[in-house]
Amino acid sequence: MGNNSGNAYQPRPVSIIRTLPQINEHRLFQLKLEDGGSWEDFGHQPGQFVEVSIFGKGEAPISISSPPTRLDALEICVRRTGRLTNALFDMEKGSHLHIRGPYGRGFPVEILKGHKVLLIAGGLGLAPLRSLLLYLLDKRDKFDEIILMYGTNNPDNVLFKYELLGFFDRDDIKYLYSVDRDEEGIWKQYVGVVTGLFDQAELSPHDTYAVLCGPPVMYKFVLERLLSLGFPKDHIFMSLERMMKCGIGKCGHCAIGDKYCCTDGPVFPFTEIEKIKEAI
Amino acid sequence: MxxxxxxxxxxxxxxxxxxxxxxxxxxxxxxxxxxxxxxxxxxxxxxxxxxxxxxxxxxxxxxxxxxxxxxxxxxxxxxxxxxxxxxxxxxxxxxxxxxxxxxxxxxxxxxxxxxxxxxxxxxxxxxxxxxxxxxxxxxxxxxxxxxxxxxxxxxxxxxxxxxxxxxxxxxxxxxxxxxxxxxxxxxxxxxxxxxxxxxxxEVPALKEAMERLRDGSVSEKVWDYFGRKCIVCGGCAFVCPTCTCFTVSDFQTQPGEGLRVRSWDACLFGGFTREASGHNPRGTQALRLKRRHEHKLLYYNETDVLEGLCGCVGCGRCSDYCPVHIGTLEVVKAIAED
Structure with a gap:
């Protein structure tokens, strides 16, 4: 786990290289290890998370937004929402904090190789999914067609806006964006819930893998749509969110049936959780 | 000897x-x-x-x-x-x-x-x-x-x-x-x-309850009934020999110094699963009681229970101490009779 102390709970010191404002109350933090270790040795995979500690404030699980193909910094995209994230937003370039990890089962990159990949993100769900998206793009020749469907509630809340705008210039990724509401009439793309984007995509379910990350309400509708389109159940992967404390399957908070989101997930094949009532 | x-x-x-x-x-x-x-x-x-x-x-x-x-x-x-x-x-x-x-x-x-x-x-x-x-x-x-x-x-x-x-x-x-x-x-x-x-x-209802949970035939009404009675004290988890859930908190004792402490927590509490966004995947007391008993009787880990039957060791303390009679004995009886 990149932790040599033998104590799985031991946090490692990191500092902030820079903070990049995203949308209101959301920021991207670039981190540097301060204990002499490298991000290469850290060994994170797309879809994994870290436990972030701020002195005296506590510890919280945050997904990693950067791929292992970009090792200059570890990036975490954070919404200001509680005690720890409030303290994080008071920090700036050079501030010190701690992390431990990487934790959890990430996206199944080996399974995706050679196949078409449909990424479906809602809201802040793009934060973990971005690690996979950039990984796919950095190893573009290993994958077939890439389609990104991204929905937010309104045009002001599009994360990684400039990165996404850049995709307009690429012909090796198909991008479909939606907003639930567009009161000011400024949105040039689709207005409506993210499932509406399925009408704009030509999908071939049997050689495509669907990878989902979004708010709980999104899963039910997207799953229904994928299954009705004929996606085999074992072609659907989803990153689930749960309240986590320890990250190593001990504290019990993130249990889903007989699984723990922090160690068995956060990315689950749909086939593993479809029979667990409280999963989705 | x-x-x-x-x-x-x-x-x-x-x-x-x-x-x-x-x-x-x-x-x-x-x-x-x-x-x-x-x-x-x-x-x-x-x-x-x-x-x-x-x-x-x-x-x-x-x-x-x-x-x-x-x-x-x-x-x-x-x-x-x-x-x-x-x-x-x-x-x-x-x-x-x-x-x-x-x-x-x-x-x-x-x-x-x-x-x-x-x-x-x-x-x-x-x-x-x-x-x-x-x-x-x-x-x-x-x-x-x-x-x-x-x-x-x-x-x-x-x-x-x-x-x-x-x-x-x-x-x-x-x-x-x-x-x-x-x-x-x-x-x-x-x-x-x-x-x-x-x-x-012997308590035959326990094995019956385990079977009923396994085949998914337990009515939600059982949990609704207990959910209405539960006073959310967490006592059943605290006296349970196999309950190990914990939470972790930091305390600042003086500027630049502090302690990281872990303490018992329980799946009976609403905040146990509430996420930062406010969303709670186990939003009712009925669901939380269901979780506690499913963990002991259905979702236990085969390796961890060793030679035991399940994640409950039969000490009976939850039935001894629950102020509103929601111990394992009462729950398995209700499931078996459901």
Whole structure:
């Protein structure tokens, strides 16, 4: 786990290289290890998370937004929402904090190789999914067609806006964006819930893998749509969110049936959780 | 196998106290019996089922895991040179199941250091300690099969003493402990075990409930009923030998210094699963009670339950202490009758 102390709970010191404002109350933090270790040795995979500690404030699980193909910094995209994230937003370039990890089962990159990949993100769900998206793009020749469907509630809340705008210039990724509401009439793309984007995509379910990350309400509708389109159940992967404390399957908070989101997930094949009532 | 005269037990415990921090049942002025540092004046063998399992010796209700100083998290690791005298078999099974879980895949170093340091001496039960005991149904008692250093069988004027570990053998090497013919000891223990096991009543509803949970035929009305009654005190989890859920909090003690503490938590509390966004995947008390009982009876880990039947060890404390009668016994009965 990149932790040599033998104590799985031991946090490692990191500092902030820079903070990049995203949308209101959301920021991207670039981190540097301060204990002499490298991000290469850290060994994170797309879809994994870290436990972030701020002195005296506590510890919280945050997904990693950067791929292992970009090792200059570890990036975490954070919404200001509680005690720890409030303290994080008071920090700036050079501030010190701690992390431990990487934790959890990430996206199944080996399974995706050679196949078409449909990424479906809602809201802040793009934060973990971005690690996979950039990984796919950095190893573009290993994958077939890439389609990104991204929905937010309104045009002001599009994360990684400039990165996404850049995709307009690429012909090796198909991008479909939606907003639930567009009161000011400024949105040039689709207005409506993210499932509406399925009408704009030509999908071939049997050689495509669907990878989902979004708010709980999104899963039910997207799953229904994928299954009705004929996606085999074992072609659907989803990153689930749960309240986590320890990250190593001990504290019990993130249990889903007989699984723990922090160690068995956060990315689950749909086939593993479809029979667990409280999963989705 | 050795034999010890009953009258010599206090002297033996006194001797052991020279080398270990011996904790044994102690009768307090109020009439309560708790596990406390051995004291010949308050020591008692009439302690029935201890109010609490010895879980807190391995997973304290609250423990400092890191000291925060000069920008570093410094590990705080407490070992233990304790002896627990008089553990019950159900609690040993609880400790073993919890230990298996805490050391599986990634080892919890805090749990491990305490568990390894503690000497466990079991007092086998000669029958049920009260009407809520159901160890025979779940395979955890009335005597321990493994996981102890010594086990005492109370035969009246004398104890038969069984050593399971090297440490245990050392403890009974001194002159107080006499030799006994192996065949004779075997017969006496067999008799004790048969008599004790027969005296404890089986709870067929538990196995029925497990089957009903497995085939998914339990009505949500069962959980709704208990969910309306629950007062969310968390007591069932805190007295449970196999409940190990915890939370972690940081405290600033002065500028630049602080403590990282972990403490017991329970799946019965609404905040246990509430996410930062406010979304709560287990949003009602009915769902939380369902989770607690499904974890014990359906979603337990096969490896962690060892030779036991499930994640419940049949100590009956949740039924003893729940102020509104939502113990495992009441829940499995309701499921079986549903």
């Amino acid at each position: 050795k034999v010890l005269a009953r009258k010599d037990l206090p002297d033996v415990l006194k001797n052991w106290s020279d080398s270990y921090d011996v904790f044994a049942p102690s009768m307090k002025e109020t009439g309560d019996v708790i596990f406390d540092r051995f004291d010949a004046d308050t020591f008692t063998l009439e302690y029935g089922k201890p109010s609490l399992p010895q879980k807190s010796e391995f997973l304290p209700q609250s423990e400092v895991i890191f000291e925060l100083k000069k920008g570093e998290y410094r590990e705080v690791m407490a070992g233990s040179g304790k002896m627990l005298f008089g553990m019950r078999a159900c609690d040993v099974m609880g400790m073993r199941q919890a230990g298996s879980f805490m050391k599986r895949d990634v080892t919890d170093p805090y749990y491990k250091s305490k568990e390894e340091g503690i000497l466990k001496v079991v007092m086998a039960c000669s029958g049920p300690q009260n009407e809520t005991c159901f160890c025979t149904t779940v395979g955890s008692g009335p005597f321990a099969e493994a996981g102890f250093d010594l086990q005492f069988y109370d035969l009246g004027d004398e104890f038969l003493v069984e050593a399971e570990s090297e440490r245990g053998k050392q403890l009974i090497a001194d002159g107080f402990f006499g030799e006994i013919d192996a065949a004779e000891a075997g017969t006496k223990i067999e008799e004790f075990k048969v008599h004790a096991s027969k005296a404890i009543k």
